[in-house]
Amino acid sequence: EAGVVQSPRYKIIEKKQPVAFWCNPISGHNTLYWYLQNLGQGPELLIRYENEEAVDDSQLPKDRFSAERLKGVDSTLKIQPAELGDSAVYLCASSLPSGVDTQYFGPGTRLTVL
Amino acid sequence: GENVEQHPSTLSVQEGDSAVIKCTYSDSASNYFPWYKQELGKGPQLIIDIRSNVGEKKDQRIAVTLNKTAKHFSLHITETQPEDSAVYFCAASILGSTLTFGKGTMLLVSP
Numbered sequence: 001e002a003g004v005v006q007s008p009r010y011k012i013i014e015k016k017q018p019v020a021f022w023c024n025p026i027s028g029h030n031t032l033y034w035y036l037q038n039l040g041q042g043p044e045l046l047i048r049y050e051n052e053e054a055v056d057d058s059q060l061p062k063d064r065f066s067a068e069r070l071k072g073v074d075s076t077l078k079i080q081p082a083e084l085g086d087s088a089v090y091l092c093a094s095s096l097p098s099g100v101d102t103q104y105f106g107p108g109t110r111l112t113v114l
Numbered sequence: 115g116e117n118v119e120q121h122p123s124t125l126s127v128q129e130g131d132s133a134v135i136k137c138t139y140s141d142s143a144s145n146y147f148p149w150y151k152q153e154l155g156k157g158p159q160l161i162i163d164i165r166s167n168v169g170e171k172k173d174q175r176i177a178v179t180l181n182k183t184a185k186h187f188s189l190h191i192t193e194t195q196p197e198d199s200a201v202y203f204c205a206a207s208i209l210g211s212t213l214t215f216g217k218g219t220m221l222l223v224s225p
Contacts, residue, residue: 041217042120042203091158102160102163107156108156
């Protein structure tokens with residue numbers, strides 16, 4: 001079974017530039033998560049989707065971050081404009097419907113903002 | 115909201131020794147406690163989890179114990195091997211809700 005796929009794996013951009021990350025969850029997983037992981041820290045939730053609906057986006061900085069999950073499968077996380085402090089690893093995870101909480105993580109996208 | 119404290123932040127053991135990582139949580143309503151292993155350049159991978167209706171769960175060399183009264187849970191790894199070296203994260207949630215992660219423990223197993 002294929003795992004969670006993320007791309008790109010690495011991204012280096014100049015500050016104030018836009019950037020987008022893509023995630024393809026495990027087939028059949030209708031719950032999708034985007035996490036931010038700073039160096040030496042645990043993952044912190046940015047947004048959680050149940051199918052197409054964002055059910056928890058309280059930690060998403062909405063002035064510069066946006067996310068979408070069209071058709072309830074793939075998802076894209078965007079930052080515009082990027083700031084130096086956005087340098088981190090962005091992780092995507094997926095799980096079966098709420099109540100079966102095992103989350104499976106992708107390899108992450110390491111973003112460096114110069 | 116939930117707060118998860120994890121310690122130690124680093125742990126060095128000799129191959130064959132046991133390793134114990136401890137976590138405490140703040141929300142007494144939490145009932146799901148997974149442990150993840152993260153190797154360099156990879157995403158976290160679930161290694162074991164426990165739900166609040168049990169006090170202990172084992173899977174080969176790995177075990178997790180839960181004390182709901184004290185609001186703490188622990189990961190036990192026996193007969194450690196060099197390939198166990200990684201960062202380990204505990205997490206807690208109310209089933210169906212958002213996971214809150216600890217800050218991680220870097221485990222180093224020396225041959």
